[in-house]
Amino acid sequence: MGEEARIVSGIVQEYMKKHARSKQIFDEAWKVMPGANTRIAVFMMPYPAYITRGEGSSIWDVDGNQYVDLNFNMTCLVLGHKHPKVVEAINKQIECGTSFGGPTEHEVELAKRLIDRIPSAEQVRFTPSGTEAVHQAVRLARAYTKKDKIIKCEGAYHGTWDAIDISVFPTPEEQGPPLNPNRVPFSKGIPQGVIDNTLVVPFNNIEVMEKTIKENKDDLAAVILEPIQRGYEPKEGYLEAVREITEKYGILLIFDEVVCYRVRRGGAQELYGVTPDITTLGKLIGGGFPIGAYVSSREIMKQFSFELAEGPQLFFSGTFNAFPLAMVAGAATLDALTPDVYEKMDRLGEEMRTGLSEILSDQNIEAHVGGVASFFHIFWTKEEVVDYRTLKTADTRCQNYFDLDSLNRGIYYRDHPNVSAVTTREDVKKALDAARETVEILKPVIKEISPGLVQ
CATH class of the missing domain: 3.90.1150.10 (Aspartate Aminotransferase, domain 1)
Incomplete structure (x- = not known):
């Protein structure tokens, strides 16, 4: 043995x-x-x-x-388990009810806190999970740019839905060339047409990122990446360069901060001084309850607004969007993060x-x-x-x-x-x-x- x-x-x-x-x-x-x-x-x-x-x-x-x-x-x-401030907020809300068929002031309060903290945030929308936040953020980018393709980084996990469930854990046999990775579906059941619209590049390689953006700029809606991917940091200047290239070609930049938002009050974008167009959030902002959110500028978020003459161009709803217990627990959590x-x-x-x-x-x-x-x-x-x-x-x-x-x-x-x-x-x-x-x-x-x- x-x-x-x-x-x-x-x-x-x-x-x-x-x-x-x-x-x-x-x-x-x-x-x-x-x-x-x-x-x-x-x-x-x-x-x-x-x-x-x-x-x-x-x-x-x-x-x-x-x-x-x-x-x-x-x-x-x-804040750990059963934090007193979070428990107090939850208990107070439970006495009033758990969920309703209408909005509550609590979602407004949590949105205000996020806007105050996050450099890229002018408006907020809530979802029940980080996966749904990414899903809606990508569709928002596509609606705003009227383009279909996105770029994601090899090995990045952005939740489980078709367009970003690509090349999450490809095997060595599936990966393809290091500078031109294959697009490998992580799960069965993802249509080829979806795979065709998701381009994959290595993280921390600005040369490949720039080349891929240039070659697809006419069809590219957004680049989505985790500023800190799977625990390893971006190389010095990488995020700044991605921001510069995407701005140059009119491509939206999405930061997935579902995990890494906790590194600073304003998230990784505050830590590294790089502001994306859209940011996705989840995990800690719900204080232990299911939650997701995405934030962006007022201009980009207009796609959801009734102020448009033609009405909203995106139609996301959900029974547990802005779930009151998550809203109050999230607000209590952010307030405690001094x-x-x-x-x-x-x-x-x-x-x-x-x-x-x-x-x-x-x-x-x-x-x-x-x-x-x-x-x-x-x-x-x-x-x-x-x-x-x-x-x-x-x-x-x-x-x-x-x-x-x-x-x-x-x-x-x-x-x-x-x-x-x-x-x-x-x-x-x-x-x-x-x-x-x-x-x-x-x-x-x-x-x-x-x-x-x-x-």
């Missing part, structure tokens, strides 16, 4: 011993849901821990295991990045630690991660084993690891102490399955 089989088997057995009730629920879930869940992002092997409650920076599962939460529902809960809170999250994020780097260095493991502000991430590769191709050089087995052993030690990472406003230095210390033990145990496995990482 090799080191991988021996050590990982022990980790799995320990996990299963600690999560017996979760296994029972998982077995029941297989009978009633395909794949045992309705949220692929939370699936894991051998099975996920089923969470029962959260408070502050901790969560508990059905087996009674407590974790330091460094996931916060994929970055949504920037400059001091951002500074604290930045500081703790840096402590996590520095601590993890030191642990890997002490073990002579040449993996990289990335992230910005409150985000941190181990990239299990020797290469500098600047785009999807370099990200794919990372050994995902190392990540999966690290996450699983961390769960055994009471640390909950999963996707988009981050610190929150309620994360403490004690949480960081616990996480780093656990990470040191995990890396020590996994070093023989890493040496066996990815020997290039071990000096």
Whole structure:
């Protein structure tokens, strides 16, 4: 038996011993849901821990295991679990009702807060999710420009709908040339006509971006990108150059800040000083409730307005658009995110990045630690991660084993690891102490399955 089989088997057995009730629920879930869940992002092997409650920076599962939460529902809960101000706002609204067949003042209040914070925002529209925000933002761009094509970056995730569910996780066999990536549908059921209108370029390569824009400028409605894609930052000058090129050719620039809005009060566009035409939002702005939004200028948003002589040109509605509980929870969350809170999250994020780097260095493991502000991430590769191709050089087995052993030690990472406003230095210390033990145990496995990482 090799080191991988021996050590990982022990980790799995320990996990299963600690999560017996979760296994029972998982077995029941297989009978009633395909794949045992309705949220692929939370699936894991051998099975996920089923969470029962959260408070502050901790969560508990059905087996009674407590974790330091460094996931916060994929970055949504920037104030942690059951924040008093959010709970107070929710309870007050519940006493008045949960949803109505008409607008409430709460959506106006949340819209005003977003406009006050985000450089690109003059007007706002709300949706029930980030996926729908991106969907509507792209259609808005197409309606405004009267063009059909869009450009997205290889490896970028913008939610699950046809036009942007392209080249999210292409395999090496599917990818095509690095400077001219293939357009690979992430899911079955996407029509070829949709694929034809979505162009794919590598992130952080301004030369390819400019070439693709020039070649398609007459048919191109928008470029959509995440300013911070999958935890790695834009190269110096990249966002500025994309903004300059899109403006030159009259192409709209969409920033997807569903995840990265949390890096500053005004989002990544404030951090990097680049203002897009449209910004999509979600996650934290709902205070833990389902939400999405997109913001833009008054001129572009006119496509929805009854002030046009011909009436609105776009017709999006939805029973749970501007859901009152999300509106009040979102407003309470934004009000609590003071400059001091951002500074604290930045500081703790840096402590996590520095601590993890030191642990890997002490073990002579040449993996990289990335992230910005409150985000941190181990990239299990020797290469500098600047785009999807370099990200794919990372050994995902190392990540999966690290996450699983961390769960055994009471640390909950999963996707988009981050610190929150309620994360403490004690949480960081616990996480780093656990990470040191995990890396020590996994070093023989890493040496066996990815020997290039071990000096």
